[in-house]
Amino acid sequence: MSFTSPRRIFTRSSYRESxxxxxxxxxxxxxxxxxxxxxxxxxxxxxxxxxDGYFALRDFKLGPEALHLNLSLGGWASDGLLAIFFFVAGLELKREFVAGDLRNPAKAAVPIAAAFGGVIIPAVLFTVVNLSAGPAVLKGWAIPTATDIAFALAVLAVISTHLPTALRTFLLTLAVVDDLIAIAIIAVFYPGELHLQYLALALLPLLAFTWLVQKRITAWYFLVPLALVTWVLVHSSGIHATVAGVLLGFAVPVTRSAKRGGPSAGPGLAEHFEHLVRPVSAGVAVPLFAFFSAGVALGGASGLKDALTDSVAVGIVVALVAGKFLGVFGTTWLVTKTTKAKLDDGLAWIDVAGLALLAGVGFTVSLLISELSYGDASPHYSHAKVAILAGSVLAALLAAVVLRSRNRCYRKLAVSESRDDDGDGIPDIYQKD
Known part of the structure; x- marks a missing residue:
């Protein structure tokens, strides 16, 4: 790919997108x-x-035996609550590809390439570290591949960085594409015992849900039961139930119906559903999943030492901290050099380095994949959880040091982006563009 003039990356989105x-x-x-x-x-x-009370609560089972629904509370959190998280991820993915920045190949190329680099390099590093450990250990190769956007943004809030909108958008887009790759990995590499009859039956309520939302019928008493039946049947089929959430999210239309004012008349149904469901996902589903999944008995200093010296833990920490950085930063740099693109005014490569380090904050999906890789009975599962926490904290601390050092520059950019001299409520910089 070549350009007649240098193309800029990390430029501002449209005002509506911002x-x-x-x-x-x-x-x-x-x-x-x-x-x-x-x-x-x-x-x-x-x-x-x-x-003992924590683990008794986490392992307490409820639900009917039929259709494999007699699950522990931890199981309901990982299979049920995370389906809500992945439903929102599906909505956001479709919106980005249809109406957001990812519909523009020039803008989408860098974050998509960086996301793939941030998946491939950590997976390779984990595999290299555990190459002699055997196939049972290597099943965890996908654990360090996902970026947790909520955890990463919480880090940004703590360090109070005035990170420019374009860089935050890049981080969000990177995490969104990460989620798409993680969904594919879970569906392809971590299936349970397949029951194709349930999977075939799941198509019926899924198609009914799709037909209703395409007709812009939003009555919850139709959509919620269909979504629940789809989830139950996908869960019973042996494919991880979170995939049902993604498929339901993909079914929702992004643009408005032409009969109701056309695409330019306002947000579409996907954005409407996202506005309703995201607070439930971010405020209830994901924190409850973290509560039931992150609890691990460290066993004191000796237990912590045993956990962090396990090759699984070493591979995860190395992959999250070094692998994510090398994958995201290296791929971004490579794309810009091969396309002769340049960073937008006011930004420097140290900013990309900070974001690449922050991408090593992996939590929600990493915990889920560690459970799918090793199961509750394996000591590698507990060690993996310790490593995910340790690697994420280390990546967050390194990112905080780098981004904090540039905070004065970010503050100046933020002031420039927010100026509204004509008082019409729209920053002047967007009107100038």
Missing amino acids: LHIGRILRSETVGGALLLAATVIALIWANSPAE
Whole structure:
């Protein structure tokens, strides 16, 4: 690919897109704070004198035996609540590809390439570290591949960085594409015992849900039962139930119906559903999943040492901290050099380095894949959870140091982006463009 003049990357989105991204980031930042709180509570409880109560609660089973629905509370969180998270991910993915920045190949190329680099390099590093450990250990190769946007944004909120909108958008887009890759990995590489008859039956309520939303019928008493039946049948089929959430999200139309004012008349149904469901996902589903998944008995200093010296843990920490950085930063640099693109005015490669380090904050999907890789009975599962926490905290600290050092520059850019001299409510910089 060649350009007649240098192309800029990390440029501002349209004003409408910036407003949408801002709403998402605010919601995810609050969700990230709740996620951190739930994680801390789980870790404290699981390592307190009352630890038996935590594990009894997590392992308490309820639900009918039929259709494999007699699950522990931890199982309901990972299979049920995370389906809500992946439903929102499906909505956001479709919106980005149909009406967001990802519909523009020039803007989408860098974050998509960076996301793939941020998946491939960590997977390779984990595999290299555990090459002699055997196939049972290598099943965890996908654990360090996902970026947790809520956790990452919570880090940004804590360090109070005035990160420019374009960089935040890049981070969000990177995480969105990460989610898409993670969904594909879970569906392809981590299926249970397949029951194709249930999968075939799941198509019926899914098609009915699709038909209703395409007709812009939003009555919850139609859509919610169909979504629940789809989830139950996908769960019973052996494919991880979170895939049902993604498929339901993909079914929702992004643009408005021409009969109701056309695409330019306002947000479409996907954005409407996202506005309704994202607070539930970020504020309830993900924190509860973290509460039931992050609790691990460390066993004191010796237990922590045993966990972090396991090759699984070493591979995860190396992949999250070094692998994500090399994958995201290296791929971004390579794309810009091969396309002769340049960073937008006011930005420097140290900013990309900070974002690449922040991409190493992997949590929600990493915890899910570690459970699918090893199961509750394996000591590698507990060690993997410790490594995910340790690697994410280390990546967050390194990113905070880098981004904080540039905070004065970010503050100047933020002031420039927010100026509204004519008082019409729209920053002048968008009207100038």
